[in-house]
Amino acid sequence: MTPLDILHDALDSRAEIKELVEKLHPSEIADSLESLPQQLRDKLWQSVKQAKVLPHLSDGVRGELMQEMLPSQITAAVASMETDDAVDVLQDLPDELVEKVLQTLEMQDYRRLRQVLFYPENSAGGLMNTDVLTVSTRMTLKMVLRYLRRFRQLPEKTDVLMVVDKNNCYRGVLSITDLLINSPTLLVKTVMSTNLEAISAHLSAHDVAILFEQRDLLSAPVIDKQGILVGRITIDDVVDVIRTEADHNLMGSAGLDEDNDMFAPILNTTHDRALWLGVNLGTAFLASYVIGLFEATLEQMVALAILMPVVASMGGIAGSQTLTIVIRGMALDQITNTNILWLLKKELAVGLLNGVIWSIVLAIITILWFSNITLGLIIGSALLINLCFAAFAGVLIPIFLKYLSIDPALAAGVTLTTITDIIGFGTLLGLATIFLTAF
Amino acid sequence: MTPLDILHDALDSRAEIKELVEKLHPSEIADSLESLPQQLRDKLWQSVKQAKVLPHLSDGVRGELMQEMLPSQITAAVASMETDDAVDVLQDLPDELVEKVLQTLEMQDYRRLRQVLFYPENSAGGLMNTDVLTVSTRMTLKMVLRYLRRFRQLPEKTDVLMVVDKNNCYRGVLSITDLLINSPTLLVKTVMSTNLEAISAHLSAHDVAILFEQRDLLSAPVIDKQGILVGRITIDDVVDVIRTEADHNLMGSAGLDEDNDMFAPILNTTHDRALWLGVNLGTAFLASYVIGLFEATLEQMVALAILMPVVASMGGIAGSQTLTIVIRGMALDQITNTNILWLLKKELAVGLLNGVIWSIVLAIITILWFSNITLGLIIGSALLINLCFAAFAGVLIPIFLKYLSIDPALAAGVTLTTITDIIGFGTLLGLATIFLTAF
Numbered sequence: 027m028t029p030l031d032i033l034h035d036a037l038d039s040r041a042e043i044k045e046l047v048e049k050l051h052p053s054e055i056a057d058s059l060e061s062l063p064q065q066l067r068d069k070l071w072q073s074v075k076q077a078k079v080l081p082h083l084s085d086g087v088r089g090e091l092m093q094e095m096l097p098s099q100i101t102a103a104v105a106s107m108e109t110d111d112a113v114d115v116l117q118d119l120p121d122e123l124v125e126k127v128l129q130t131l132e133m134q135d136y137r138r139l140r141q142v143l144f145y146p147e148n149s150a151g152g153l154m155n156t157d158v159l160t161v162s163t164r165m166t167l168k169m170v171l172r173y174l175r176r177f178r179q180l181p182e183k184t185d186v187l188m189v190v191d192k193n194n195c196y197r198g199v200l201s202i203t204d205l206l207i208n209s210p211t212l213l214v215k216t217v218m219s220t221n222l223e224a225i226s227a228h229l230s231a232h233d234v235a236i237l238f239e240q241r242d243l244l245s246a247p248v249i250d251k252q253g254i255l256v257g258r259i260t261i262d263d264v265v266d267v268i269r270t271e272a273d274h275n276l277m278g279s280a281g282l283d284e285d286n287d288m289f290a291p292i293l294n295t296t297h298d299r300a301l302w303l304g305v306n307l308g309t310a311f312l313a314s315y316v317i318g319l320f321e322a323t324l325e326q327m328v329a330l331a332i333l334m335p336v337v338a339s340m341g342g343i344a345g346s347q348t349l350t351i352v353i354r355g356m357a358l359d360q361i362t363n364t365n366i367l368w369l370l371k372k373e374l375a376v377g378l379l380n381g382v383i384w385s386i387v388l389a390i391i392t393i394l395w396f397s398n399i400t401l402g403l404i405i406g407s408a409l410l411i412n413l414c415f416a417a418f419a420g421v422l423i424p425i426f427l428k429y430l431s432i433d434p435a436l437a438a439g440v441t442l443t444t445i446t447d448i449i450g451f452g453t454l455l456g457l458a459t460i461f462l463t464a465f
Numbered sequence: 466m467t468p469l470d471i472l473h474d475a476l477d478s479r480a481e482i483k484e485l486v487e488k489l490h491p492s493e494i495a496d497s498l499e500s501l502p503q504q505l506r507d508k509l510w511q512s513v514k515q516a517k518v519l520p521h522l523s524d525g526v527r528g529e530l531m532q533e534m535l536p537s538q539i540t541a542a543v544a545s546m547e548t549d550d551a552v553d554v555l556q557d558l559p560d561e562l563v564e565k566v567l568q569t570l571e572m573q574d575y576r577r578l579r580q581v582l583f584y585p586e587n588s589a590g591g592l593m594n595t596d597v598l599t600v601s602t603r604m605t606l607k608m609v610l611r612y613l614r615r616f617r618q619l620p621e622k623t624d625v626l627m628v629v630d631k632n633n634c635y636r637g638v639l640s641i642t643d644l645l646i647n648s649p650t651l652l653v654k655t656v657m658s659t660n661l662e663a664i665s666a667h668l669s670a671h672d673v674a675i676l677f678e679q680r681d682l683l684s685a686p687v688i689d690k691q692g693i694l695v696g697r698i699t700i701d702d703v704v705d706v707i708r709t710e711a712d713h714n715l716m717g718s719a720g721l722d723e724d725n726d727m728f729a730p731i732l733n734t735t736h737d738r739a740l741w742l743g744v745n746l747g748t749a750f751l752a753s754y755v756i757g758l759f760e761a762t763l764e765q766m767v768a769l770a771i772l773m774p775v776v777a778s779m780g781g782i783a784g785s786q787t788l789t790i791v792i793r794g795m796a797l798d799q800i801t802n803t804n805i806l807w808l809l810k811k812e813l814a815v816g817l818l819n820g821v822i823w824s825i826v827l828a829i830i831t832i833l834w835f836s837n838i839t840l841g842l843i844i845g846s847a848l849l850i851n852l853c854f855a856a857f858a859g860v861l862i863p864i865f866l867k868y869l870s871i872d873p874a875l876a877a878g879v880t881l882t883t884i885t886d887i888i889g890f891g892t893l894l895g896l897a898t899i900f901l902t903a904f
Contacts, residue, residue, distance in 0.1 A: 205645070240490055265704060265707065280785045289804075331770035332757045335752055336752075339752075380738060
C-alpha cells in the first residue's frame, strides 16, 4: 500500500493518523495531501498541521492550506525552516502577510530571510541558503577542526567549508574530506581548492541548474556583485529547479501551469483551462475561415471534406516533432546562432523526405478509395507542402517567440498547429479549386 | 559567446582547439559535440578524443563517436572512469565488444564493473558506484580518522561512511560531519545514524529518484537480497535519471526517443520519425472513414465541413489537458486506486462546465455566421458531448495503457486524439443527419 492509501484508510481516526504521521516522511505526507480531493485534504491537514510538511508541497496546494493558518502560526512555522524553504513558503504569500510575518520574527531569523528575499525567486540568490560555515585562509586545519567541534550540528549537506578573506570575499573551498585526510598543521590556504568558481547571486535559476548538472556539483558558493560571499546553493534545491522546468515544458504544451493542483476546486480548474480552450477556439475558427473560402469547391467535391483532416493532422504531427526537438534543445542551451541554420536545413530535409514518402502513400490510398487520380496527386502535393512548412514552423516559431519574450513552452504548440491547419486546409482546397473544379 | 560558438570558431586550428579543450569542462565539450552537425562533430572529436568527455554525452551521440575507437582505446577510456560512468558507456556497446573490453581490463577494474553490469541498467544496482568506504560498528572515531588519513583522496562525493558488520551487512551510516564534531573516543556504534534505510539493488531507477527527491538525499547505500552492502548511489546519477524521465515524457508525446540526437544523419532521423507519421496517418484515416459515413449529409450542407474541425480540435485540446495532468501524476506516483475515481469525477465535472461555456459560444458564433439556429444547437451539443468524452478518455487512456504495459508517455496522446476526432466528427455529422437533413 502507498502512504496515500494507508492515510486514507485511517482518515476517520485522529489517533491513528497521528501515529502514522510520526512514521512517514514529511514529503510522503505532502504527496498524500496533494493526491487527495479538497475535503479529505483539509481533514488530513487538520490532523497533521506540521511546519515541516509545508516545504514539500507544491505552491498551489501550500497556498490553499496556509490560508487557514494564523499569522503567528506562519511565523512559528517559517522560523523553524531552513532559509531556502522558508523563503519558498513566504514568496507565495500576499505581500502584506509576508511583512507581518517578517516583523514578528526574531532578529536573527529576520536577517537571514531578508537577505534571500532581496533576490528574485528565480535567481541564484533566491535559491541559496545563508547557513554557511566560513574559515579564513590563514587558519591551520587544526584550528578549523577545533572550530567545527564547537558546533553540536553542522548545517545540513555541508560538504565543503567556504574560505573567505578578511572582507568576507570568496577565495575558495575547503572540502570536509580534504580537512580529514591532510595533516592538521597545514594552512587552509595550502589545502583549499580554488577550482570552484562562485556563482553570482543574480544568475538565473535555469543557468544555476545547468551549471550544477554539467559540473556534477553538490553545492556552490554564491557571491554578490562585490564578490562578497552571501550564501550557498545545495543540489537538492537544484533538483527542484530541474523538476519544475521539466514540468513547465510538459504542462505548458497543454496550456497548464506547472504548479497545477490535481484536486483544485472544480470552478478554479474550469476557469484555468477555459482560457486555453478559448484561445484554441479562436485558432480553430481561423482554420474554419480558410475552409469557408473554398465553400464552392467543397460543394462540388465532398471527398475533399472527408480527406482534408488528414493533411492538416499530418502537418501538426510532423511540426510538433521538430518543435519538441527545438524546445528541448533550448532548455539545454544547445541551440545558438551557430547551429540554428544547420538545424533548419536538416529539419527541412527530413520534412521533404518524409513528405515524399507519405505523400505517395496518401496519394495511392486516395486514388484507390475515390478512383480519382487528379485528387490523389493534389492531396499528395498538399501533404508534401504542409510537411515542409511544418519543419520550417517547428524550428522558427520557438526561436521567434523567444525573441518576442513569449514563453515557447506555452505558446509554440498552438501557434504551430494553427499554421499547419491553415496551410493544410488551404493548399488542399486551393489546389483542388485550381485543378479539379475549374476545368 | 557559448563554448559551442568558441569551439566552432576555432575548428580550423588544431592547436587552438587543444588549448580551448584544456580550459573547458568535459560536459561543455560534450554539449558542444551534441550541438554540431555530423561533419563538424567528427572534426571536433578528432582533436578532442578525451575519455572524460564520453560519460557526459547522450547515448546516441556517444555510440556514434565510439564506433571509430579501437577496443584498446575503449578499454583505456573505461578503466579511467568511475564505475557508474564506465557501466553507462559499456551498456550501449554491442555485447561482443563489451566482453572484449572486459577481458582486457585489469582484474580490479574487471571486478567492479562486472558487479554493476550484473544488474539491469534501470535499477538501483545499475546506477550504483562500488567505491564505498566502510567502517565497523566497533571502531572508535579515532580509528576511523586514522584509517581515512591513509587515503590520498577519498571517493568523490563522500558525505557519509557506510557502517557494516563483520559479514559486510549494512548497519547504518557515519556522516563525515558527525565524525568531525564528536569526541574521537566515541564508538562508531554510538555516533552512527540508522535512519537511512538501504536501497535494494533491484529497486527501479524511477523509484530511486522519487526516494532521493522525497528525502533530499545526497547518497544512499545499496544492498543485495542478503542485506550485504554492494555499493552506493549518489545524487548526480539520480539527477540524470530525473532528466531522462522528464525528457521521455516530453519527447514521447511527439513519438521521439529521449536520446534523440539533434544532428543525427538525415536518413536515420527520417526513418525514426516516419513510423510515428505512419501511425498517425492510420488514425487520421479512421477519422476520414467516420466522416465518409456521412457523405450524403455533407453534400447537403457544406457548412458542416467548414465547422467540423472546430469540434474535433477542441476535444483534442481539452482531452490533452486532462491527459497531461494524469501522465504527470503517474510520473510522481500520485495516482493510485484510492484517488483515480475522484479524479475522473472531477475531470468530468470540469469537462461538463467548460463544455457548457464553449458550446454556447460556438453555437452563437455559428448561428450568426450561417444564420441557422438548428445548426448552432447541433454543433453546440456535439462540442459538449466531445468535451465530456475527452475528460473521460484523458483519465482512462493512460491508466488502461499502463495496465496493458504500453508506455502512456508514448501512446496516450495519439490514442486520445483519435478518439476525440472520431467522437467530434461523428457526433456533429450524426446529429446533423438526424436533425437537419432528415426533415
